[in-house]
Amino acid sequence: xxxxxxxxxxxxxxxxxxxxxxxxxxxxxxxxxxxxxxxxxxxxxxxxxxxxxxxxxxxxxxxxxxxxxxxxxxxxxxxxxxxxxxxxxxxxxxxxxxxxxxxxxxxxxxxxxxxxxxxxxxxxxxxxxxxxxxxxxxxxxxxxxxxxxxxxxxxxxxxxxxxxxxxxxxxxxxxxxxxxxxxxxxxxxxxxxxxxxxxxxxxxxxxxxxxxxxxxxxxxxxxxxx
Amino acid sequence: xxxxxxxxxxxxxxxxxxxxxxxxxxxxxxxxxxxxxxxxxxxxxxxxxxxxxxxxxxxxxxxxxxxxxxxxxxxxxxxxxxxxxxxxxxxxxxxxxxxxxxxxxxxxxxxxxxxxxxxxxxxxxxxxxxxxxxxxxxxxxxxxxxxxxxxxxxxxxxxxxxxxxxxxxxxxxxxxxxxxxxxxxxxxxxxxxxxxxxxxxxxxxxxxxxxxxxxxxxxxxxxxxxxxxxxxxxxxxxxxxxxxxxxxxxxxxxxxxxxxxxxxxxxxxxxxxxxxxxxxxxxxxxxxxxxxxxxxxxxxxxxxxxxxxxxxxxxxxxxxxxxxxxxxxxxxxxxxxxxxxxxxxxxxxxxxxxxxxxxxx
Numbered sequence: 001x002x003x004x005x006x007x008x009x010x011x012x013x014x015x016x017x018x019x020x021x022x023x024x025x026x027x028x029x030x031x032x033x034x035x036x037x038x039x040x041x042x043x044x045x046x047x048x049x050x051x052x053x054x055x056x057x058x059x060x061x062x063x064x065x066x067x068x069x070x071x072x073x074x075x076x077x078x079x080x081x082x083x084x085x086x087x088x089x090x091x092x093x094x095x096x097x098x099x100x101x102x103x104x105x106x107x108x109x110x111x112x113x114x115x116x117x118x119x120x121x122x123x124x125x126x127x128x129x130x131x132x133x134x135x136x137x138x139x140x141x142x143x144x145x146x147x148x149x150x151x152x153x154x155x156x157x158x159x160x161x162x163x164x165x166x167x168x169x170x171x172x173x174x175x176x177x178x179x180x181x182x183x184x185x186x187x188x189x190x191x192x193x194x195x196x197x198x199x200x201x202x203x204x205x206x207x208x209x210x211x212x213x214x215x216x217x218x219x220x221x222x223x224x225x226x
Numbered sequence: 227x228x229x230x231x232x233x234x235x236x237x238x239x240x241x242x243x244x245x246x247x248x249x250x251x252x253x254x255x256x257x258x259x260x261x262x263x264x265x266x267x268x269x270x271x272x273x274x275x276x277x278x279x280x281x282x283x284x285x286x287x288x289x290x291x292x293x294x295x296x297x298x299x300x301x302x303x304x305x306x307x308x309x310x311x312x313x314x315x316x317x318x319x320x321x322x323x324x325x326x327x328x329x330x331x332x333x334x335x336x337x338x339x340x341x342x343x344x345x346x347x348x349x350x351x352x353x354x355x356x357x358x359x360x361x362x363x364x365x366x367x368x369x370x371x372x373x374x375x376x377x378x379x380x381x382x383x384x385x386x387x388x389x390x391x392x393x394x395x396x397x398x399x400x401x402x403x404x405x406x407x408x409x410x411x412x413x414x415x416x417x418x419x420x421x422x423x424x425x426x427x428x429x430x431x432x433x434x435x436x437x438x439x440x441x442x443x444x445x446x447x448x449x450x451x452x453x454x455x456x457x458x459x460x461x462x463x464x465x466x467x468x469x470x471x472x473x474x475x476x477x478x479x480x481x482x483x484x485x486x487x488x489x490x491x492x493x494x495x496x497x498x499x500x501x502x503x504x505x506x507x508x509x510x511x512x513x514x515x516x517x518x519x520x521x522x523x524x525x526x527x528x529x530x531x532x533x534x535x536x537x538x539x540x541x542x543x544x545x546x547x548x549x550x551x552x553x554x555x556x557x558x559x560x561x562x563x564x565x566x567x568x569x570x571x572x573x574x575x576x577x578x579x580x581x582x583x584x585x586x587x
Contacts, residue, residue: 003331005363009376090339093351093358187377 008094009149009188010226011087015095016153018084019103023130024161025051025077026123029068033120036060050165051075068123069114078110081126095150096140102133148186155179156220159198163216169205172216176202189225198223231446232439239514240436241484242429244392246399250416252425253326259423260286260322260387261546262559265454266524274457274522276541278440280432281424282389285559285579286315286545287346290353292581293557310584312557316353318547323356323385325549326421330384331373332356333364337390337406342574347389356387366410371420385421386411392426434483434517435461458520462513471518472506478518479569480505491570493521524569529562529580538562539569542582556584 004012032047044063048055053075057063069078081103088095088103106129113122134154141147159175176199183190198219205211227234237243262283264276293312297304323332334356336347351358357373364383365372372380388395394404396412414420430436438459444452460467460478471478475494482490497505509516526537540562545555560582561571571577 003357003373003375003379003381005359005374006376007360007363090348090358092348093334093356097349097352189377 004094004143004145004149006226008091011091012094012146012149013153013188013224013226015084015087015091016150016155017157018080018087019130019133020154020157021161022077022081022084022106023127024158025080026127028165029077030120030123033064036064051161052164064119068119069110077123077126078114081106081110094141094143094146095137099133099136099140102129102136105129106133145186148182149188152179152182152186152188152224155182156223159220160217163213163220166211166213169202169211172202172205172211183224190223191225194219194223229446231442232436236435236439237430240430240433242427242431242433242436244400244427244429246412247425247427250426251418252415253328253418253421256326256548257425258428258431258546259326259425259548260319261548262286263544263546264541265544266457266522266541268522268524273454274524275440275454276457276522277434277437278432279543280428282391283543283545284343284346284389285543285561285573286319286555287349287353288579289557289559289582290315291349292579296581307583308586310556310586312555312582312584315545315555315557316350318549318553318555319350319387320354320356322547322549323354323387323421323423326423327385328419328421330371330382330420332385332387333359333373333383335359335361335364335386335388335390335408337394341389343389350387361390361406361408364408364411366408366414369414369417369419371408371411371414383420385423387423392429395422395426434481435463435514438517457522460518462509462516462518467518468509468513471509475502475506477521479521480509480516480518482516484515493569495521521569527560527562527580529578531564536566538564538566539571540580541571558582 028047028051032043035043044057044060044067045055047063047067048057056073057066066073067076070076071078071082073079085103085107088100092100106126109122109125109129113119113126116122137147137150141150155175155178159172159179162172162175180195180199183195198216201212201216201219227237258280260283262279262285264279265273266276267273290313320332332354334347334351334354336344336358338344338360341347348358350356359373363373364386365374365380367380371383371386373383374380390406393401395407396409397404397407398409399412400407411420411422412426415422415426437456438461441452441456444450460471462468462471471480478494480492480494484490492505494502524539524541527540528535529538529540530536531538540560543559543561545558547553547555560580561573561577562580563569563571564576564578573579
């Protein structure tokens with residue numbers, strides 16, 4: 001039909017953001033989980049600080065379980081995956097049953113991880129399903145606008161996370177270019193002032209030798225008018 | 227009514243009668259675009275019609291899914307048996323929607339994801355290429371219905387396959403508390419600038435009381451006996467029928483005409499003495515509220531219950547789509563009861579469904 005309502009746009013955008021959040025935080029969580037096997041400090045506290053989420057965890061075991069799999073913890077990986085699913089399930093006709101099915105499979109896999117004694121093995125399946133979701137979305141979704149909105153959400157989330165994690169200039173620049181292309185192609189309304197600030201903070205950070213990560217997060221969060 | 231085939235007070239007193247629809251003709255004169263006819267096969271080998279669903283019959287997506295899964299899991303079965311392919315329902319539905327579309331987009335209107343049939347709404351939207359919408363995504367302006375896109379651009383809508391009940395469709399004309407409908411959509415519809423599938427007011431035609439008169443209608447319009455029989459039905463409103471119902475109470479099933487989905491159905495044989503006395507008192511007080519039917523001992527079908535093959539009561543919902551001509555979908559929804567002692571097959575009460583074969587000979 002080729003037309004998308006504001007509500008659908010919002011859902012496509014957040015589907016992109018939450019699926020990316022799940023993918024990236026699983027990778028971080030896996031690293032943190034692995035470090036803590038060797039008792040290298042209380043890494044989960046740093047993890048929470050980096051992502052600016054409240055450290056509500058009693059100890060590392062509590063973190064491993066609740067951050068990964070507690071649906072009552074709004075910052076957990078499971079909660080973010082459920083939000084991705086909540087958006088995807090009402091977009092079936094837009095993204096297709098096959099695309100949607102990979103988010104459903106990711107939910108299935110994370111629930112297996114929750115009760116597994118080796119959760120990282122199952123979380124690999126979650127990651128694989130998210131990657132398959134991206135792949136089939138690219139291949140299967142006919143509407144270019146739909147694809148662009150999801151991918152724009154993904155790129156915005158990635159810049160947001162990279163800035164919070166204080167990842168270097170090279171990666172941020174690359175993500176900015178990819179996001180900018182999607183933003184223009186999607187036709188979504190955005191704040192030019194935010195884009196300018198974002199570009200300035202990322203493109204010129206080498207010269208200043210100081211990266212304004214807080215400014216990047218603020219600009220990227222306010223960029224799109226939804 | 228004029229020829230006294232159906233007493234007019236049965237029409238006007240029906241809970242499905244909507245005075246707002248008086249004088250309104252739907253686009254191309256089609257009222258029931260999608261009809262769901264519930265059938266059972268008795269142990270005598272005869273098929274009986276249990277009821278007609280002419281408002282928002284659901285369930286067509288499940289046979290499509292069941293066929294896909296069955297073909298994957300048992301390819302040999304499908305190589306060895308000549309079966310009609312039932313996966314063309316979406317094309318038939320699209321043709322039905324396009325036939326009445328009034329120069330605009332086609333949308334499927336859903337009450338939202340928490341509706342029990344939401345999967346079907348979204349699946350049919352995907353398969354027909356229609357757009358799945360909530361009421362708040364549509365807007366009436368200058369006697370036209372529009373879909374508003376994310377840039378604020380308005381696109382005209384010409385056909386709405388609505389999956390919400392009449393009373394919730396338009397808060398300005400029907401239930402004012404509805405938040406899932408579209409204000410003023412009824413105005414667009416009655417001016418012929420929009421097709422609604424199915425038409426508003428069809429509740430009068432699939433009323434359980436009117437069911438009693440359907441064989442008479444068939445005979446009146448076609449001059450022939452119906453090919454399929456109704457389950458023998460009695461209206462306690464008529465004195466002779468009331469006498470029969472009271473005399474054969476234990477052999478009958480009684481249905482509240484205002485209920486649907488398997489609710490409001492009681493079997494005379496399953497009542498205690500006190501319940502029976504209370505029910506008969508209610509029946510005498512409100513004879514119009516109920517119909518009574520002979521209990522048809524319909525055939526059991528084999529199903530798998532936790533991996534064990536058992537027999538359960540089953541019925542068949544046949545789907546008839548009306549575009550330029552009526553088309554009977556060569557499939558249907560076969561529903562079965564979970565409970566070995568139950569005749570209730572509705573999914574809302576735990577019933578399951580099976581793939582439905584129409585042999586191609």
